[in-house]
Every structure is written in C-alpha cells, then in structure tokens.
Amino acid sequence: MEFKITERIKGNYSILAGWVIDGMGGPVQKNMVIEVKDGTLVSFHKRKPGNPDQKYDLDFSSGTILPGLVDCHVHLFMSGTNSRKIRQGQLLAPFDSIRHAISLHLRQQLKHGIVAVRDGGDYAGHALRYKNECLGESGLPIMVKSPGKAWRKAGRYGKLIGRPPRNRETLVEAVKRWKDQVDHIKIVNSGLNSLKEFGKETLPQFTKDQLMEVCSMARKAGLPVMVHANGIFPVKLAIEAGCDSIEHGFFMGNENLKLMAEKQIIWVPTAYTMKAYSQYLDPADREVDIAKKNLDHQLDQIRRAVQYGVPMAVGTDCGSLGVHHGAALMEEIRLLMTSLNLEKTIQCGTLNGAKLLGLEKDMGSLTTGRPATFVVSKEPPSDLLDKFWRPFRIFIKGRPWIDNS
Ligand SMILES: [Zn+2]
Structure with missing residues (x-):
C-alpha cells in the first residue's frame, strides 16, 4: 500500500500504523492507532476490528512506528570521514568553520531518525558553544546535551576531547568551576582501547576518591557523569565511585559487568568503532586484525551483559574514523542485536538513551500523555535493519520535520 497523507497535518490527527515498537522493550504491536493532539500523544490503541473503512489522517499501515532515536555518544566537532586532510583540519579548526560541520552532522542525525544526541566533548568546547549560540537559529529540532570539554589527567590520553584541571586545582574543584555551564560531566579515566596490542590495559587516570568527589558533587548539582573507561581497573573505580554510565568499557571483565x-x-x-576501524584502515595494517579481535571480544562482553542484566544504551562515538553521524546508529544497533531481540535493542536506542540525557519524559517511548516524537519507517519490523535504512517521516512533538537543505 502507498503511504498517504490525506490532510495537511494540523494540531490534531490520527495515524494508522502497521506495526509499533514502543521503546520500552515490549513486543511489536500490530495494527495500531495513534492519536495526536497539540503535539502530545493522547491515545495509543489497537485498531478496532469490524470497521475497515474508517479513515485515518495518516495511513502508515504498511510501515513501522518507533520512538525517535537517541545517540548517546557523539563527537559533534569531528566527521567520520577517512580523509586525513579533513580530519586534521577539524582538529584545529576555529569555531566559525566547525559550526558548519556541526550543523551538517546534526542534520545527518535527524535524517536517520535521531532526535537527541549526547556529546562526549571536544578540546575547545565547540559543541557546547554551538548548542548555546547556533542551535536555536539552525532550525534543527534535535536535542543536544554537551559536557563542553572532558576532564583528563595532565599528560594522559584525551587531548582531543578534554583538558586537565589547572595547576594545584583538584579534579572536583575544576569540575565545579564549570558545573553551571554544562549538561553533564565527562571524565576520561583510561587510555584509548589499543589497536597495537590486543587487550592492553592502561592505568586509571584518577583515584577512586577523586572520582567519588566528582560524582557526589554532580549528584547534588543534578548533573550526570559519563566516564570513558577501558580495562578492569579504570572501569571498576568509576563504577564504585557512582558514575551514571561507562563509555566503551572494552575489556572491563565479568566482575565489572556484574x-x-x-x-x-x-x-x-x-562496538561499531572497532568494526569501522577494521573496514577503513589499510587491510595490510596489523591494526585491522586487532580491531576485529576487539570487536569480537566486545560482542562477547555484550552477550554477558545481557545475561547479567546490565542496562545498555546505543552510543556510536561518531566522529571516530569511519563512524558517520547518523548512519552509525543503525550499525551499532545491528551489533547489539547479536545478543538482544529487536524490541530490546530499540529500547537501548530510544528509552535508555533518553534516560541518560535526562529526557525520558520528552522522548524515548510511545506513551500517552508524552510528546508525540517518533519516526516512521516504510518497512515492516523485519526489514528495519536494512543496510540503507532511513526513516520515511520524522515527527517531533507532533510536527513533521521536513529537511529543506
Ligand atoms: Zn568518545
């Protein structure tokens, strides 16, 4: 059946959906009717049998509706391109040129049905500045949460995304200085996941006490703490300190998962970062083999995480080599689906992400009384993970987003 929009969409309208995935992990529901009033989802129920001629304003009876997607680990200042020239340029570019790249990245996110992103930081705080100075004018209806610059220890990994506390300043003092300007706090507590040596662990950057001070200050200030950590010890300290999320977590081990x-x-x-490395690096490079092994190991950890009941959220680290804004989200989802069913995986890419951004009342699930923010796919659920998946329509607070670029 053709997709039809029978009327101009105004404040109130009804939708017939072939299938609905609610974002809360519940089973796919067939033949659903959704009613929207003034941007709010006011009713969500099964189509009543015996009335096949009833008309709906929007007929998506051969497609699937799911909540708007959330990528909860992005780096808006970098592109996923493999052009060394562009990547080098972006690393040093002033705000005036980076802001154009950020607009482009956000547009790409929206085109792929992503309605909110959580940034992982950049050395200059460009993403935070963009959010404050340009996002409103851009007309792009996407939520951006940014930590500004991440925090790292002097002399350790993280130059591209953050900075250390000042001389003689403790970590918590430094973080506190910025607490009123940021949406969340990003701490770098290990090195990068090695592509030179499989499973190589690095030392934590901060002590458990330092991390605990930050987490308790952040809790009082209502700010979530995201911690970049790979390897057993750096992850363990972050968990024990009371962080809100572990980013990457390669080689963290069973005890940490439990x-x-x-x-x-x-x-x-x-996980997709490792697949992208294996696809974009020179095939003759030894790092390709390590990246593949890292990916397999991470998929194994994901399997165990599901077994133990670790909540997961979809974050792509887009801006990393070969990890493109927007397109990478479905790639990450595909990898999670090696251990989870479709509904639970979509939950990781919707509600769980929204929770990390503190936006679960605004998005992430199809719930009556909440904003009608959802995407429509032309495909049935079985084809949602098609290689070139793009949503057919995107609705934000009840309004369709039309890309005018
Ligand atoms: Zn990152």
Whole structure:
C-alpha cells in the first residue's frame, strides 16, 4: 500500500500504523492507532476490528512506528570521514568553520531518525558553544546535551576531547568551576582501547576518591557523569565511585559487568568503532586484525551483559574514523542485536538513551500523555535493519520535520 497523507497535518490527527515498537522493550504491536493532539500523544490503541473503512489522517499501515532515536555518544566537532586532510583540519579548526560541520552532522542525525544526541566533548568546547549560540537559529529540532570539554589527567590520553584541571586545582574543584555551564560531566579515566596490542590495559587516570568527589558533587548539582573507561581497573573505580554510565568499557571483565547490573549503571559499548576501524584502515595494517579481535571480544562482553542484566544504551562515538553521524546508529544497533531481540535493542536506542540525557519524559517511548516524537519507517519490523535504512517521516512533538537543505 502507498503511504498517504490525506490532510495537511494540523494540531490534531490520527495515524494508522502497521506495526509499533514502543521503546520500552515490549513486543511489536500490530495494527495500531495513534492519536495526536497539540503535539502530545493522547491515545495509543489497537485498531478496532469490524470497521475497515474508517479513515485515518495518516495511513502508515504498511510501515513501522518507533520512538525517535537517541545517540548517546557523539563527537559533534569531528566527521567520520577517512580523509586525513579533513580530519586534521577539524582538529584545529576555529569555531566559525566547525559550526558548519556541526550543523551538517546534526542534520545527518535527524535524517536517520535521531532526535537527541549526547556529546562526549571536544578540546575547545565547540559543541557546547554551538548548542548555546547556533542551535536555536539552525532550525534543527534535535536535542543536544554537551559536557563542553572532558576532564583528563595532565599528560594522559584525551587531548582531543578534554583538558586537565589547572595547576594545584583538584579534579572536583575544576569540575565545579564549570558545573553551571554544562549538561553533564565527562571524565576520561583510561587510555584509548589499543589497536597495537590486543587487550592492553592502561592505568586509571584518577583515584577512586577523586572520582567519588566528582560524582557526589554532580549528584547534588543534578548533573550526570559519563566516564570513558577501558580495562578492569579504570572501569571498576568509576563504577564504585557512582558514575551514571561507562563509555566503551572494552575489556572491563565479568566482575565489572556484574557490578553494573547490580547498580543498574548504563553501559554504552560503542562496538561499531572497532568494526569501522577494521573496514577503513589499510587491510595490510596489523591494526585491522586487532580491531576485529576487539570487536569480537566486545560482542562477547555484550552477550554477558545481557545475561547479567546490565542496562545498555546505543552510543556510536561518531566522529571516530569511519563512524558517520547518523548512519552509525543503525550499525551499532545491528551489533547489539547479536545478543538482544529487536524490541530490546530499540529500547537501548530510544528509552535508555533518553534516560541518560535526562529526557525520558520528552522522548524515548510511545506513551500517552508524552510528546508525540517518533519516526516512521516504510518497512515492516523485519526489514528495519536494512543496510540503507532511513526513516520515511520524522515527527517531533507532533510536527513533521521536513529537511529543506
Ligand atoms: Zn568518545
């Protein structure tokens, strides 16, 4: 059946959906009717049998509706391109040129049905500045949460995304200085996941006490703490300190996974980064083999995370080599689906992400009384993971987003 819009969409309208995925992990529901009033989802129920001629304003009876997607680990200042020239340029570019790249990245996110992103930081705080100075004017209806610059220890990994506290300043003092300007706090607590040596662990950047001081200050200020950590020890300290999410978590090990399940700390595995390295690096490069092994190991950890009950959210680390804004989200979803069913995976890419951004009342699930923010796919659920998936329509607070670029 053709998709039809029978009327101009105004404040109130009804939709017939072939299938609906609610974002809360519940089973796919067939033949659903959704009613929207003034931007709010006011009714969500099964189509009543015996009335096949009833007309709906929007007929998506051969497609699937799901909540707007959330990428909860992005780097808006960088593109996923493999052009060395562009990447080098972006690393040093002033705000005036980076802001154009950020607009482009956000447009790409929206085109792929992503309605909110959580930034992982950049050395200059460009993403935060963009959010404050340009997002409103851009007309792009996407939520952006940014930590500004991440925090790292002097002399350790993280130059591209953050900075260390000032001389003689403790970590918590430094973080506190910025607390009123940021949406969340990003701490770098290990090195990068090695592509030179499989499973190589690095030392934590901060002590458990330092991390605990930050987490308790952040809790009082109502700011979530996201921690970049790979390897057993750096992850363990972050969990014990009371962080809100572990980013990457390569080689964190079973004990940490069990602890995360117990404390219900959200894991953002960013597994696709390793697949992208294996596809974009020179095939003759030894790093390709390591990247593939890292990916397999991470998929194995994801399997165990599901077994133990660790909550996960979809974050792509887009801006990393070969990890493109927007398109990468479905790639990450595909990898999570090696261990989870479709509904639970979509939950990781919608509601769980929205929770990390503190936006679960605004998006992430199809719930009556909440904003009607959802995407429409032309495909049935079985074809949602098609290689070139793009949503057919995107609705934000009840309004369709039309890309005028
Ligand atoms: Zn990152």
